[in-house]
Amino acid sequence: MTAQASQLTSAQEPAAVSPAAPVIRVEGLQAFYGAQQVLFDVDLTVMPGEIMVVMGGSGSGKSTLLRHLVGLSRPAAGRVELLGLDITRARSMEMLALRRKIGVAFQGGALFSSMNVLDNIMLPLREHARLDRKTMEIMARLKLEVVNLAGADALMPSELSGGMLKRAAVARAIIMDPTLLFFDEPSAGLDPTVSSALDDLILKLREAMNMTMVVVTHELESAFKIADRITILDQGRILLVDDVAGVRRSDNPRIQNLLNRRSEETEVDAQAYLQRLTGETPTPPAATNETPEAS
Numbered sequence: 001m002t003a004q005a006s007q008l009t010s011a012q013e014p015a016a017v018s019p020a021a022p023v024i025r026v027e028g029l030q031a032f033y034g035a036q037q038v039l040f041d042v043d044l045t046v047m048p049g050e051i052m053v054v055m056g057g058s059g060s061g062k063s064t065l066l067r068h069l070v071g072l073s074r075p076a077a078g079r080v081e082l083l084g085l086d087i088t089r090a091r092s093m094e095m096l097a098l099r100r101k102i103g104v105a106f107q108g109g110a111l112f113s114s115m116n117v118l119d120n121i122m123l124p125l126r127e128h129a130r131l132d133r134k135t136m137e138i139m140a141r142l143k144l145e146v147v148n149l150a151g152a153d154a155l156m157p158s159e160l161s162g163g164m165l166k167r168a169a170v171a172r173a174i175i176m177d178p179t180l181l182f183f184d185e186p187s188a189g190l191d192p193t194v195s196s197a198l199d200d201l202i203l204k205l206r207e208a209m210n211m212t213m214v215v216v217t218h219e220l221e222s223a224f225k226i227a228d229r230i231t232i233l234d235q236g237r238i239l240l241v242d243d244v245a246g247v248r249r250s251d252n253p254r255i256q257n258l259l260n261r262r263s264e265e266t267e268v269d270a271q272a273y274l275q276r277l278t279g280e281t282p283t284p285p286a287a288t289n290e291t292p293e294a295s
């Protein structure tokens, strides 16, 4: 009895104590387009249930990294491991099985304009699962409910707003109940209210379905809201991987530059424009003629 009990505990202990293994592990990833190298020695790990946000300026390699993470591009060097499978060496049958566990909502991943919302969302099911139409419809309607599009099933994509289109794309990405979900710029081109609703949806998915996510975004507010950790790419190299607080307090000027980019861009541009017009350095605003006591 006692022996049995102690056997039970010792059998349970290792699982409880050992830390979870990463679900995404990238080591020494290098990527090229022709002769141009765009990723240099990228290392990255993502833990189960984690939301990893990837940030960086335009052209820094975010989309290229994502394409490698989902196996759409083969690395020139390095390893990409998803759910324990080294996808740089995986056989096509293994890749197929893995793809069923991955949901992808990419920037250009629009819906097919010739199909209604329901048929669009059922597409991955038709590709990967052998189910009768009725079952697939029910599964698709459940996912439409998750993304707050219940009732939009018969609409054509042209009848949806920008925010609805994105949410439909998310519904399609989660139709197979993926373990891993990848987003490329989910809120690009959306107004702030809609993009904030999309952030809520991302958080809700993680909560309800315990998905692990990699989200590429250049929206700072969005990144700070959803991220467990943030990876910052700069010209194909990882500049920093840290949690939100760590990114905020980083004193790396390139990171500060990225964080302040928007305000900085407008300020610098206005000043440069003025300089170009006047051909001289603008003088700081003088307080002299503004003082009421002067006259």
Ligand SMILES: Nc1ncnc2c1ncn2[C@@H]1O[C@H](COP(=O)(O)OP(=O)(O)O)[C@@H](O)[C@H]1O
Binding pocket: 033, 038, 056, 057, 058, 059, 060, 061, 062, 063, 064, 065
């Ligand atoms: N299909 C392609 N062919 C050639 N160069 C590309 C291609 N896609 C991206 N690039 C280049 O690779 C670099 C990284 O691009 P990308 O990964 O799209 O960056 P980001 O998503 O951060 O804006 C950029 O310099 C870009 O011009």
Ligand SMILES: [Mg+2]
Binding pocket: 062, 063, 064
């Ligand atoms: Mg991109």
